[in-house]
Amino acid sequence: MLFAHDTECGLIAATALVNTDDPADEGLPDVAALDRFVVTYGWTGRHEHTEAELRAVRELRPRLRRIWHADVDEIVAVVNELLRESHALPQLIRHDDEPYHLHAVPRDAPLATRMAVEAAMALADLVRAGELGRLRICAHPDCENVLVDLSKNRSRRFCEAGCGNRAAVSAYRARKAATRS
Template sequence: MVFAHDTEVALVAAAHLVNTAGRGEERLPDPAALAEFYAANGWTGRHERTTAELRSVRALRPRLRRLWDADEDEVVEIVNALLREAKALPQLVRHDAWPYHLHATPSDAPLADRMAVEAAMAMVDVVREGELRRLRICDFPDCDNVFVDLSKNRSKRFCDAGCGNRAAVNAYRARRAAR
């Protein structure tokens, strides 16, 4: 394991959230889609299922996306701003099947604030461990999805949207055509 389990979960959830703003395709079109995203990424606590909540979650995406492009100093600025704006106060909590882990907002805080703080807290670990290079952008042409490389040897090149399979098929076809 590269990071603590809750850090890895938060990093992956942040990448999934960023990727909902795909090229010209809105993957969080309505509150129902946000509810599916909420459940699929294991979020707990307050969830209003309103258009206002959806707008605030969508507004968070570009700020999180910037984390994948920024240098260390800018990442720290973004993380500190997210934590400051949400008035984060880290505390150890235990809920559901999870052992003790950090939460920095109460469970009744707005969803976008909780998402921002979870991502920011995870980024604290990434920066402290000097592992920003684990934040990657998919190598497949025409894919700008982000992901977190949690492999031991830092060798992951493609997102989880099937780009690795498409790259392998393209390479196979190119080899066959060359024969």
């Protein structure tokens, strides 16, 4: 593990949330999809299962996406803005058989607020560690997804949507075509 468990979880969840924002294929089309997202990424605490909550989570995505296209000063500005808006007050918390970790808003805060703060806290750790290079855009030419490279050797290039497999298949087909010529 390169970073604290809660940092890695926050980075992975923020990345996944940003990647649900696809105009061609909405990743959070309804409350049921948000429910699945909450379960998949282990969100605990308040969850209202409402259209209003879904809208609030969707509105967070473009703010987080900006981070993958920004320099360090803009990232810091976004992180500080998210923390300030949420009245974040970091505290060590233990719950659900998890070891102590940081929460900066109460567990009964709105889901979108908790998502924003968890992402901001995780990104703050990246800034402090000088590891913003781990935030990347998928290397597949037809993909706009973002990723966070948590590998030790910093070698991850493709998102979770299967782009690595598509790139490998394309390269294989190109090699095969070249040998036939």
